[in-house]
Amino acid sequence: MSSYDVIVIGSGPGGYVCAIRCAQLGLKTACVEGRETLGGTCLNIGCIPSKALLHASHQLHEAEHNFAKMGLKGKSPSVDWIQMLAYKDDVIGQNTKGIEFLFKKNKIDWLKGWGSIPEAGKVKVGDEVHEAKHIIVASGSEPSSLPGIEIDQKVVVDSEGALSLPKIPKKMVVIGAGVIGLELGSVYARLGTQVQVVEFLDHITPGMDAEVSRQFQKLLTKQGLSFTLGAAVQKVEASKTKAKVTYKLRKDDSEAVLDADVVLVATGRKPFTDGLGLEALGVKMSERGQIEVDGQYRTSVDGVLAIGDAIKGPMLAHKAEDEGMAAAEVVAGKHGHVNYGVIPGVIYTHPEVSTVGETEESLKEAGRAYKVGKFSFMGNGRAKANFAGDGFVKILADKDTDRILGAHIIGPMAGDLIHEVCVAMEFGASAEDLALTCHAHPTYSEAVREAALACGDGPIHS
16 A cells, blocks of 8 residues: 555646645655546646637638738638647647656656545555545536436537537537637637527626626627527437527527537536545535535545635636645645635637626625726737737726726737736736836737726827
């Protein structure tokens, strides 16, 4: 029986980062993973492969719509779908092998197989039982479907199936207008698929700043996606090659049927804790199947901690990473901390959408006095040159103190631009602090500065 200071269960972004940080802190560490490759959902069947397809399909869009405007003449490229999938798989391989290298470099043992916790201090992998002073559950999440809808990964798929379809469908119905549905719907729309998004709520991207959400829907509609909002899906009937989606409009209970070659069920995710033996162990769980933890990621069982998608909070890879580092600090006797008020969210469509902190809606609900600074990318020289003038930057600041409370960006490189606001918020900066910081010209980041200026006397280029 091998013995460790820490055994991490799961090698996704939360798990592998946690394991590496534990090793850096001098703890003898192992990580349990049942897949053939490390990296969890994110690297294998989630964030990374979807970004590869988004990148490839965006290049096609640029060739079809913008190359000629810049004097790049020639026949538009044809799509070799098999080669595009091979490119995606190569990207996955490079990333997962990178984690293997990091494990070797940090002397972390990979315990291959699916893990369970028969008792506190012990982890069973296959027929072997290993001892650990601390066990950290980083088992992640899995797609959640709707009642009565069977995922066959051929005609009715979840996010995993949508990343490896045998051919590009002519018609696709996407159930759910959240991040996953819109990103993957966007990929296929660029590749020529007729994409219809069906959403239960009367708006897309639940929880997002409403103004950004409205603008985002307009731009996606312009790109060819269709939206049916306020619709409750009743059933999905699939044959070998086709499917019918029946939905009911919430406003008048009228029913309609959509035909599709492929139906993508993108109705969120749920914690994946099957087979860990948590209930028998006495680990307290929430009604939503999340592992209950305290402020230091400790569960109700001594020596067992949990992080990432398996516990409450946004199901984001970077949130799991931060918690992984914090949990490692905790078991090493230090003080682990995550600032949940400054966790950005990004949608990697084109334009990108990013958000951090409060929305106008959440501030109104809290009764907090605030001011808004806004700047359109149409006033940004670099964006205009690059056919990327759609969208805007919005900064929310406290009306009295000018402290930045949140930011919302829809536009080019929004997922990268949001981080200067994150750093500013981490340091408790005011909008004026950001406005007084010199930004290189010409860059997209100038739009962020202009939005900060708009919280004061006003922007320069608007």
